[in-house]
Amino acid sequence: MALPEIAALLQPYLTAVQDDPQILLVVVLALGLGWLWLSRMQQARKSSILTSLPADDFPPIEPLPEFDWASTEPEQLRPFRAREGRYNLTMALEPLPPSALLPLDNTYATRLSQRAALLRSHPDTVVGIHGDEADSRTASAVCEYYTFLLGTYLPARYPDVFRLHATKLLNENKIHMLENRARGGELWPVTVGDSMGAKGMRVAARKALENLVRVVDEDVFFLFPEEEEEPASSGTEPDADNDPGDGERKYFLKAYASPFPSGFNPAQKLGLPLSGIHAPVPGYADKLERGMDRFFGRLEPGTYKQRTNWTVTTGTGLFAAFGGVHGGDDDGEQELRADELDLESTVLRCERQTVHRLPKSKAVVFAFHTYTYPISQIKDEGLGEELARAIDGLKEGNVPRMHVYKRAPVWGEAVKEYLRS
Structure with a gap:
């Protein structure tokens, strides 16, 4: 467009400004506000999406870029x-990255x-x-673990699935929200309970804990050692030979x-020590109790361990809090x-169990991910x-009663016959 044509196009506006100079002020103000709004929006877009929150007390997390959760098959565990x-x-513990x-x-x-449906129907279980x-x-x-998972681990490990956003509230305070793209963009607060009293x-x-149920496919348990009692004022030093120390203290589910x-109701395990939690397990007191207490007491932050277990279940879903997994001599089952x-509900049920210690609270976190595979x-x-041989081996190992504990007298022969047919 030629200069005379531009001048002719602008002439009506210039005339209006000459007639009313306030129009120029309004135009300049509008342009300035528009520029300020655009610049803030651009800055917000750059700063609102973060990679992950720093967590220097935890080990660094290696990302899986371009990870496609929808095409990733479940891990195929065969611990038998x-x-x-x-x-x-x-214990059969192995290092876990x-x-x-x-x-x-x-x-x-x-x-x-x-998981969300179960939380609604059985909240206190x-x-x-x-x-x-x-x-x-x-x-x-609980809050330490929660913030690490939602603020650091998930967006760092799976950046294409979980994205972290910084949002300013009306009072100018900034909060971080985790976007779960696998669930249609659900948003979850990264921190809870800041600046609250004990009740809060x-x-x-x-x-x-409820949010964890809805965000991660992992069952998680928090354990602490028994509280140390103040020594009596006797004027003598404590006997180091009789002091159990951290390596012998009992850990309780909190x-x-x-x-x-x-096969257990976790609500009935609250407040119990490891020995009480595992009381129904045959051989635990003789084979594992002391070693487990010692391991929990000596576990250092930054050390992660894992193990797997297995059983066969019949007609029992993932939620098995009220029976159907374990058995006893007097159950009377046919x-x-x-x-x-x-064959649809008879499955090999495996748990991938992990354990580590939180760096600040020093709680031990025990968690497991459950996998089920049809025996077909x-x-x-x-x-x-x-x-089939592993099923027979349940009564041939160091704890023969494991065969009864896993209800093998009920399903064992039928499952073996099918597997060998």
Whole structure:
């Protein structure tokens, strides 16, 4: 466009400004406000999406860029193959890379829906906190773990699935929200319970546990050692030889979020020591109790361990808080025949268990991810005979009563017959 044409186009506006100079002020003000709004929007877009919050007390997390959760198959655990035909009760702990703490696969979204439904129908079974309002260390531990997972681990490990956003409130305070893109962009607060009293912290901790149920596909338990008593004033030094120290102190369950318990009601375990939690497990007191107490006491922050276990269940879903997984001599259950097996609901049930210590609160976090595989899949893989031998091995290891504890007298012969057919 030529200069004379531009001048002709602007002439009416120039005339209007000459007639009323305030128009020029309004135009300049509008342009200035528009420029300021655009610049702030651009700055907000750059700063609102973060990679992850710093967590210097935790190990660094290795990201999985371009990770596609929807096309990732669940891990195929086959722990019965490592038993050499006999089931020996051992800790069998292995190192766990911190970055591999939480797995993600194509069952994630549907299982979160299951977990949320269970939280609605069984809230006091799925989530629990032990103690009174004065027990602030439990609430602090829950909030510490929650903020690490939502603020650091998830957006750092799976940046294409979880995104962190910084948002300013009306009072100019900044909060961080985690966007879960696998769930249609659900937003979750990264921190809960800031600047609250003891009662508020307890409420916030329960909310954090409920949020964990809805965000991560992991059952999690928080344990603390027994409180140290003040030594009596006797004028003498404590006997170092008789002092159990951290390596011998008992650890107690203080809080949990567990939608998929395997044959136990977690609410009934609150406040119990490890020995009480595992009291129904045959051989625990003789084979594992002292070693577990010692391991928990000596576990250092930054050290992550894992183990796996297995059983076979019939007609029991992921939520098995009220039975159907474990058995006893006086249960009176009838032995199943092979033609009575429901192949859809008869599964190999495995847990990938992890344990680590939180750096600030010093709580020990025990967690597990549950996998189920139809026994028809095991047979199709050509592992039917191996699993059948492992079932026989339940009564041939160092704790023969494990065969009864896992209800093998009910399903064992029928499952073996199917696997070998």
